[in-house]
Amino acid sequence: MRTYGQYCAVAKALDLVGDRWTLLVVRELLARGPCRYTDLRNGLPGIATNLLADRLRDLEQAGVVSREEAPPPVATTLFSLTSRGEELAPVLRELLRWGMPLMQQGPAPDDVFRAQWMAWPATMRLTDREPDAPPVTIQVLADGEPAFLETSGGGVHLTVGRADHPDAVLRGPARVVLGLLTGQIDLDAAAAAGLECEGDRVALERVLPDAVAV
Numbered sequence: 261m262r263t264y265g266q267y268c269a270v271a272k273a274l275d276l277v278g279d280r281w282t283l284l285v286v287r288e289l290l291a292r293g294p295c296r297y298t299d300l301r302n303g304l305p306g307i308a309t310n311l312l313a314d315r316l317r318d319l320e321q322a323g324v325v326s327r328e329e330a331p332p333p334v335a336t337t338l339f340s341l342t343s344r345g346e347e348l349a350p351v352l353r354e355l356l357r358w359g360m361p362l363m364q365q366g367p368a369p370d371d372v373f374r375a376q377w378m379a380w381p382a383t384m385r386l387t388d389r390e391p392d393a394p395p396v397t398i399q400v401l402a403d404g405e406p407a408f409l410e411t412s413g414g415g416v417h418l419t420v421g422r423a424d425h426p427d428a429v430l431r432g433p434a435r436v437v438l439g440l441l442t443g444q445i446d447l448d449a450a451a452a453a454g455l456e457c458e459g460d461r462v463a464l465e466r467v468l469p470d471a472v473a474v
Contacts, residue, residue, distance in 0.1 A: 261275065261276075261318060262275070262279070263275045276318075276322045276324070277319075277322075277324070277348065279315070279318070281304065281307055281311060281312070281315050282315050282318070282319065283348070283351075283352065283355075284304055285300065285304065285312070285315050285316065285319065285325075286319075286324070286341065286345060286348050286352065287352055288300055288303040288304065288376070289325070289339065289340060289341045289345070290341065290346070290348075290349055290352060291303075291376045291377070291379050291380065292376055292420075293340065294338040294339065294340040295338065295339055295340075296336050296337065296338060296339075297312070297316075297337065297339070300312060300316075300339065302374075303374055303376060305372045305374075306372075316339060319345070323342055323344050323345075324341065324342060324344055324345035324348070325339055325340070325341060325342065325345055326339070326340055326341075326342050327339050327340075328340070352380075353380065353384070356380050356381065356384070357384070360381060360442055360444070361444075363381075363435065363438055363439070363442075364435065364439060364444055366435050367434065367435060373402065373403045373405055373434045374405060375400075375402065375405035375406055375407040375420045375421075376407070376420050378400065378402060378405075378407055378418055378437070378438065378441065379407075379418045381438055381441060381442050382409065382416070382418050382441040382442070383415070383416055383417060383418060384442075385441065385442045385443050385469040386409065386415075386416035386441065386467050386468070386469060387414070387415065387416060387467070387469075388411040388412075388414050388415060388416055388466065388467060389465075389466050389467070390466055391411070391413070391414035393466075395410060395411045395412060396410075396411050396427045396428075396460070396463040396466060396467070397409065397410050397411075397423045397425075397426045397427055398410075398423075398426055398427060398428045398429070398430060398463060398464060398467065399422065399423050399426035399428070399429040399430070400418075400429075400430045400431075400437060400441075401429070401430065401431040401432075401437075402432070402433070402434040402437035402438065403433060403434040405434070406420070406421055406422045407419060407420050407421065408421065408422065408423035408426060409467060410423075411466070411467060416467050426459065427459055427460045427463040428457065428458065428459030428460045428461070428463045428464050429456075429457070429458040429459055430455060430456070430457060430464070431455070431456040431457075431458075432450070432453075432454050432455035432456055433453075433454055433455075436450050436453045436454055436455045437450075437455065439453075440455065440468065441468070441469075442469070443468075443469035443470060446468075446470075447461075447464065447465070447468060
């Protein structure tokens, strides 16, 4: 392991998690829970197979990640965060919060997008304005990547995949969808930028944040 050789807590932390891809491995495990190796590789487009194996090994040695052999019918190795690894969640959230304004610059030509990357940006800003009303489900398709929002217990939660009989559907470029879900643009501005909305607009307005100046 490379080291900065400095007796400083920041430097010691970066010795363990500062290498390229390391915090993104942690991001995937925080967003998705225990993952197979193939799930992690899919969530980290661009990473070399041997580099992912190296990062997982380093994180295991540092006590950040653990692995276990799942019994049938899964019958595969699952990687998950230890309690020490889960302590990195506030660090990732603050990086996400700091980086949100950068997203409105739009993706670079070669940027890719995955549905699970909407989970934290969306749920950090979304709340259920009518927690005593029946729950609603909103299908989201950002750059074709499917996920759905559900209200529960006053909060809003995101699940990767397609919902059965959603109350509303949002479909459009990831930049526009993320801008809407994080309150950087409102529903009318999102529609003008290419967002397609179907279904119950009241259900959408129930969970969407007020647009804020950024």
